[in-house]
Structure formats: C-alpha cells, structure tokens
Amino acid sequence: MVRVPTYIPSVDKILGGGVPIGSTILLLTEPGAGGPEFLFTSLVNYCREIKGDLPATSGATRPDMIYYITPKTSRTQFVEMMKQQFSFLNTIDFEGEILDKSVIHMDVGDVYFARTIVPLSWYSTKTIPEHLMDLPPYDDYGGLAYLTGMVETTKENSVVFVDSLTPYLPYFNDYEKWQNLVFLMYGLSRAAKKRKITFVILLTSDILPESREISLGNAFDAIIHLVWQKSRESMSRQRQMYIEKFISVLPLLSSRDIATYNVSISPETGFEISNLRRVA
Numbered sequence: 001m002v003r004v005p006t007y008i009p010s011v012d013k014i015l016g017g018g019v020p021i022g023s024t025i026l027l028l029t030e031p032g033a034g035g036p037e038f039l040f041t042s043l044v045n046y047c048r049e050i051k052g053d054l055p056a057t058s059g060a061t062r063p064d065m066i067y068y069i070t071p072k073t074s075r076t077q078f079v080e081m082m083k084q085q086f087s088f089l090n091t092i093d094f095e096g097e098i099l100d101k102s103v104i105h106m107d108v109g110d111v112y113f114a115r116t117i118v119p120l121s122w123y124s125t126k127t128i129p130e131h132l133m134d135l136p137p138y139d140d141y142g143g144l145a146y147l148t149g150m151v152e153t154t155k156e157n158s159v160v161f162v163d164s165l166t167p168y169l170p171y172f173n174d175y176e177k178w179q180n181l182v183f184l185m186y187g188l189s190r191a192a193k194k195r196k197i198t199f200v201i202l203l204t205s206d207i208l209p210e211s212r213e214i215s216l217g218n219a220f221d222a223i224i225h226l227v228w229q230k231s232r233e234s235m236s237r238q239r240q241m242y243i244e245k246f247i248s249v250l251p252l253l254s255s256r257d258i259a260t261y262n263v264s265i266s267p268e269t270g271f272e273i274s275n276l277r278r279v280a
Helices: 009-014 035-050 075-085 094-098 128-133 144-152 166-172 175-195 210-217
Strands: 024-029 065-070 103-107 158-162 197-204 222-230 237-246 259-266 270-279
Touching: 009 270, 024 035, 024 175, 024 210, 035 065, 035 075, 035 094, 035 103, 035 158, 035 197, 035 270, 065 144, 075 094, 075 103, 144 175, 166 175, 166 197, 175 197, 175 210
Parallel strands: 024 197, 024 222, 065 103, 065 158, 158 197
Antiparallel strands: 222 237, 237 259, 259 270
16 A cells, blocks of 8 residues: 655554555634644655755655645635744744745635635736736636546646645535535545545635535545533643545554543644543
C-alpha cells in the first residue's frame, strides 16, 4: 500500500505512516475544534521536510505537491496568516523557494463571489471593466463544479486541501442539487484513485441534517471527527479526535489505535494528538 503522510507525526504513527494514496478524507469538525489547524500543520511540516528540518516519514512517500484551495484568503493574506502562526516559515524563503513550486495556494474567490452581491473590491484587485471583460467560469454551485475540474490538471501524487465544503452548502438546498453534490463526491473518490491524488476536505459538523451528513460521508474513504469534549469534573473543554471510518486502513489498526484522542494546538508544533482516552 503506497501511503502519503499527513505530516502530523502523532496521526501518522497510528495510521502506519500515513494515508493510502488517492484517498478522499472528510475532516468533520466542530467550530474551533482544530480543522483548519490540521491542514495548516500538515502543510508547514511538509515544508519542514522539504527543507530538511524534519526527517522523512517512515513508510510513506512525500507528495510531489500540496494544493490549498480556498475562497477565503488571497495569496498575500495566506502567507501572512501562516507566518504569524508558524515561526518556522519566517526562517526560510517560503515565498521564493516553496510557494508556487511545492505548495500551491489557489484563491478561488473570483469564482465563488463572481455573481454575488459582494463588492468586487473585497475579493479582487481588478477594476470593474477588467472584471466584466474577463468573467471567471461560473456554475450553479458557487464554483464547486469548476473547482473539481482541476482534478484533470492536478499533478499526480499530490495532496489537495479544500479548506471547507461548508461555504458551498447553500447552493445545494433543494433535493436535485443535493443529489448532484453526493454524486460529485462519489465521482471525486473514483477520480482521486485513478490519478493518485489525495483529498482532505473540511466540513463543519451539524450544519447538515444528520441523514444528509451520513449520505455525504458515505462518498468518502475516510471520516475523521474533531470535536469538543466537556469535562464532567470541571467547566473546561478538551479538543478530541477520532476516526469514524477509513477504508483499507481501519482493519490494519490495533484495537488500541481505534480510539478517541486528545488534541492539542500550539504555536510551534501546531496540531497534535495524545493521551488515548477510550477504546471503541
């Protein structure tokens, strides 16, 4: 089984070195429970391995490229945000040596906001005439169909992070469009394996009705939950992670590793799991 690392050492350890190449992974996260930090940590540790600051992950193959897809941040905002959270990026020439070469930031704001009431100046540097002369592709799903079209051009042996599926959900309210979203995710799962591209897609939990969340989750190879666990002894809360399913991986895990883990997030190491809490 060819694996690619998540680049979160404590997660890769329980997964036997990483995830099967071509997997589609749904990262189902409660607000603030660590979803974005999971992606950020993975991306930064990938940069650290490239620069020799982190040893290669045993039993896994380094991806040729990581794509980070978002309608939320421009390239400049993304770089500033990452440097503020991870001091390591301030010790290297992140923009000159890695960005656009090994890490691709894809700002899809032009597509997502193209025909909304959001002012052009909020998401683009184009003038209105320039914008009208070069309207980005559009579909009935906020640009999601356009987004999935990149599968055909993405380099094989790559990892693609979609920073959230949640912003696209308002486009799938009626039954027919909802079915199209489910079909799209099943199709993505097939295409990912064919082209050896691994997808990690965030979704805010409890946004969808339970039946729809289950229906959508069935299209993915893996579902990883990030949740808040409130302590019975105090008012404090603890972030936790557990794997609901992982095709071809769960049967290989020991019973000790099928568990709920505490999650910690720090400025230097980012997202990590520890302290086995409960065997499922």
